[in-house]
Amino acid sequence: DIVMTQTPLSSPVTLGQPASISCRSSQNLVHGNGNTYLTWLRQRPGQPPRLLISKISNRFPGVPDRFSGSGAGTDFTLTISRVEAEDVGIYYCMQATHFPWTFGQGTKVEIK
Amino acid sequence: QVQLVESGGGVVQPGKSLRLSCAASGFIFRNHGMHWVRLAPGKGLEWVAVISNDGSERYYGDSVKGRFTISRDNSKNTLYLQVDSLRAEDTAVYYCVKEAGWGGLDDNWGQGTLVTVSS
Numbered sequence: 059d060i061v062m063t064q065t066p067l068s069s070p071v072t073l074g075q076p077a078s079i080s081c082r083s084s085q086n087l088v089h090g091n092g093n094t095y096l097t098w099l100r101q102r103p104g105q106p107p108r109l110l111i112s113k114i115s116n117r118f119p120g121v122p123d124r125f126s127g128s129g130a131g132t133d134f135t136l137t138i139s140r141v142e143a144e145d146v147g148i149y150y151c152m153q154a155t156h157f158p159w160t161f162g163q164g165t166k167v168e169i170k
Numbered sequence: 171q172v173q174l175v176e177s178g179g180g181v182v183q184p185g186k187s188l189r190l191s192c193a194a195s196g197f198i199f200r201n202h203g204m205h206w207v208r209l210a211p212g213k214g215l216e217w218v219a220v221i222s223n224d225g226s227e228r229y230y231g232d233s234v235k236g237r238f239t240i241s242r243d244n245s246k247n248t249l250y251l252q253v254d255s256l257r258a259e260d261t262a263v264y265y266c267v268k269e270a271g272w273g274g275l276d277d278n279w280g281q282g283t284l285v286t287v288s289s
Binding site: 089093099101106107108109112113116119148150152157158160161162163 | 205207209214215216217220229230231232265270272273274275276277279280281282
C-alpha cells in the first residue's frame with residue numbers, strides 16, 4: 059500500500075501569514091492515464107470533510123484562491139497564502155491513484 | 171443537488187455485525203462508483219471501500235478486508251456496507267461519498283453515521 063506522510067503534524071500560524079503542508083508518497087502517484095490523483099481535504103470537528111484541491115493543483119468550486127497546491131511524482135505541497143481564522147482544521151492529503159486509496163496522517167492548523 | 175444520507179450506525183459489541191446504508195439522491199446513482207470513508211475519534215481519515223457503478227468491481231482497505239462487504243442496489247439508489255466481526259478500532263463515523271467525474275471523491279458528503287464498538 060502507498061504510505062502518505064505529511065509534515066508538519068501541527069502548524070500554529072499567525073493570522074495573515076502563509077502556511078504550507080508537505081505530503082510525500084511512498085510511490086509515484088502518476089496514473090497510467092497520465093493524471094496524478096492527489097487531493098487535499100480539510101476536516102473540522104463535527105463536520106464532514108471538505109475537498110479543497112484535486113489532481114495536485116485544481117481548486118474545488120468555492121475554495122478561496124489563497125489555497126494552492128503544487129508538486130509532482132511523490133512530493134506535494136498545500137499552501138495557504140494568508141491564513142484566515144476560518145482556515146483552522148485538520149488538513150489531509152489523499153492519493154487516489156492506486157487501490158487502496160490512502161490518506162496522510164493529517165496536519166492540524168491552528169492560530170497562534 | 172447531491173444528497174447522501176447515511177444510517178444504520180449504533181453501539182455494538184465486539185464481534186457483532188451491522189449494516190450501514192446510504193440513501194442517494196440528486197444524481198444518477200447507477201452511473202457512479204461509490205465509496206465509504208471513515209473518521210475514527212481522535213484519529214485520521216481512512217478510506218474503507220469502493221464499488222463500481224454496476225457493482226462488478228469492489229476494493230477494500232487492508233484493515234477491513236475480509237470483514238466488510240460493500241454492495242449497492244441501483245433500483246433503490248442505495249449503497250450498503252455490511253460490517254462484520256467488529257473491533258474496537260472500527261469505531262468511527264462512516265461516510266458514503268460519490269465518485270466524481272474526474273476520478274476522485276466528490277465534494278458532497280453526508281453527515282455520516284456513527285458506529286461505536288464497545289462491550
